[in-house]
Amino acid sequence: MRGQNVFEDALNRIKAIGADAGVSSEVVESLLYPRALLQASLPVRMDNGALRYFIGYRCQYNNVLGPTKGGIRFHPRVDQAEVQALGLWMTIKCALLGIPFGGAKGGVLVQPKDLSPMELERLSRAYVRAMADFIGPDIDIPAPDVYTNARIMGWMMDEYEAINRLRAPAVITGKPVQLGGSLGRDEATGRGAYLCIRELALKHGWQAKNIRVAVQGFGNAAYHVSRLLQADGFKIVAISDSKGGVYSEQGFDIESLWQEKQSSRQMRAVYCEQSVCQLIEHNEISNEELLALDVDILIPAALEGVIHHENADQIKARTIIEVANGPVASEAEARLEARGIEILPDVLVNAGGVTVSYFEWVQNRSGYLWPLEEVRSKLENQMKAAFARVWQVAQTEERSLRSAAYAVAMRRIGKAVLSHGTREYFTKDQEQ
Numbered sequence: 001m002r003g004q005n006v007f008e009d010a011l012n013r014i015k016a017i018g019a020d021a022g023v024s025s026e027v028v029e030s031l032l033y034p035r036a037l038l039q040a041s042l043p044v045r046m047d048n049g050a051l052r053y054f055i056g057y058r059c060q061y062n063n064v065l066g067p068t069k070g071g072i073r074f075h076p077r078v079d080q081a082e083v084q085a086l087g088l089w090m091t092i093k094c095a096l097l098g099i100p101f102g103g104a105k106g107g108v109l110v111q112p113k114d115l116s117p118m119e120l121e122r123l124s125r126a127y128v129r130a131m132a133d134f135i136g137p138d139i140d141i142p143a144p145d146v147y148t149n150a151r152i153m154g155w156m157m158d159e160y161e162a163i164n165r166l167r168a169p170a171v172i173t174g175k176p177v178q179l180g181g182s183l184g185r186d187e188a189t190g191r192g193a194y195l196c197i198r199e200l201a202l203k204h205g206w207q208a209k210n211i212r213v214a215v216q217g218f219g220n221a222a223y224h225v226s227r228l229l230q231a232d233g234f235k236i237v238a239i240s241d242s243k244g245g246v247y248s249e250q251g252f253d254i255e256s257l258w259q260e261k262q263s264s265r266q267m268r269a270v271y272c273e274q275s276v277c278q279l280i281e282h283n284e285i286s287n288e289e290l291l292a293l294d295v296d297i298l299i300p301a302a303l304e305g306v307i308h309h310e311n312a313d314q315i316k317a318r319t320i321i322e323v324a325n326g327p328v329a330s331e332a333e334a335r336l337e338a339r340g341i342e343i344l345p346d347v348l349v350n351a352g353g354v355t356v357s358y359f360e361w362v363q364n365r366s367g368y369l370w371p372l373e374e375v376r377s378k379l380e381n382q383m384k385a386a387f388a389r390v391w392q393v394a395q396t397e398e399r400s401l402r403s404a405a406y407a408v409a410m411r412r413i414g415k416a417v418l419s420h421g422t423r424e425y426f427t428k429d430q431e432q
């Protein structure tokens with residue numbers, strides 16, 4: 001699913017679940033419009049002396065619960081609809097986790113792998129120059145997403161501080177630890193997803209050694225969830241990246257595969273050159289084939305919309321764990337549900353990243369550096385509580401897990417909207 005449809009699809013879910021969960025129409029409506037969107041052209045001097053322009057976006061979707069928060073993506077298919085959909089999902093995610101942030105997302109339309117490290121740094125700094133008045137520790141706080149990382153966050157923070165002539169580490173999270181980043185932020189998205197799977201395994205009585213898992217994507221989020229699952233005994237039988245995938249019934253050693261992929265990185269470069277399918281000799285499979293494998297758990301951990309109306313009927317996994325944002329389009333979801341396939345939704349599964357980003361922001365503002373074990377234990381508490389709430393609402397209200405997660409989040413946003421003072425609230429107040 002591409003283009004405007006991603007956002008339309010996201011809005012349709014809000015409308016359908018909002019009405020079904022008894023959320024007031026005023027609150028649902030407040031979630032249908034991004035509060036602010038900045039599109040900017042980013043001039044970047046290339047290494048050959050030429051000036052190139054890139055398009056950058058930042059969407060502050062909703063700030064009812066606090067300053068807006070969300071990653072920045074560098075990818076060749078970034079567009080306005082995508083950042084809006086991602087900003088909406090961030091809004092739901094932060095509300096579900098009880099984090100005092102609204103939702104945002106940013107992106108640059110670029111194939112970052114085509115840029116040299118110096119060009120990438122100039123692009124990252126150009127993005128912040130364009131957005132400098134739009135972001136801030138109490139306004140909108142970016143973080144990493146697809147094809148951005150701690151190093152890029154470091155450049156961005158540095159540019160923001162240079163423009164404003166002050167120290168402002170809390171303007172961005174996911175920074176290098178040496179620049180005020182939090183311990184444990186690098187693994188947080190994968191660890192949060194792993195904690196959710198562990199809770200789900202307890203509910204279903206799964207034995208890790210009997211569970212076969214296929215993972216689409218082999219970046220930050222996919223690597224950490226895969227290595228943690230493998231350490232518990234789950235068998236990762238398939239894994240892929242942008243160039244294709246590999247399959248082995250015996251399972252893969254995730255750590256050595258990751259180390260090999262990392263070592264294929266060119267000197268000082270940000271992205272890995274080689275694909276998993278070039279690194280090891282195993283049955284090569286396409287990304288489409290990976291999605292259709294007969295496994296217990298399918299983990300899409302790359303891009304949105306990969307399970308859509310055309311391939312939904314080919315999915316054979318018993319459970320889908322949405323580590324990526326928006327991997328299952330709503331049309332596909334209805335078909336999967338009708339076949340009894342369980343979906344643990346993105347707004348819960350991948351919320352570990354923003355949760356530890358919140359911890360980073362808190363540490364930056366208070367001047368602390370929490371030990372790794374403290375970060376991990378706080379993350380575990382937060383993820384378990386969110387999982388338990390979603391599970392309970394799903395059971396008691398007979399909802400899907402996604403519908404339950406959205407209902408919890410939208411009701412929390414609703415309470416905040418009313419507390420801000422709407423007509424409804426005002427009228428009630430007058431009556432008392």
Ligand SMILES: NC(=O)C1=CN([C@@H]2O[C@H](COP(=O)(O)OP(=O)(O)OC[C@H]3O[C@@H](n4cnc5c(N)ncnc54)[C@H](OP(=O)(O)O)[C@@H]3O)[C@@H](O)[C@H]2O)C=CC1
Pocket residue numbers: 144145146147148189216217218219220221222240241242243272275287301302303304323324325350351353354
């Ligand atoms: N990083 C974070 O903290 C968070 C990330 N997420 C979500 O998790 C997902 C992955 O993000 P993250 O791990 O950070 O990103 P990374 O940039 O670290 O990794 C992206 C991975 O996806 C692969 N990929 C890219 N395009 C495709 C494709 N068409 N088919 C299959 N694989 C592909 C890349 O392949 P290659 O290696 O070949 O480039 C890479 O392995 C995204 O949906 C993101 O929004 C959600 C919450 C937080």
Ligand SMILES: O=C(O)CCC(=O)C(=O)O
Pocket residue numbers: 069070071072090093141142143144145173174325350351353354355357
């Ligand atoms: O860490 C953050 O602030 C945001 C992470 C993110 O972009 C996401 O959860 O999709």
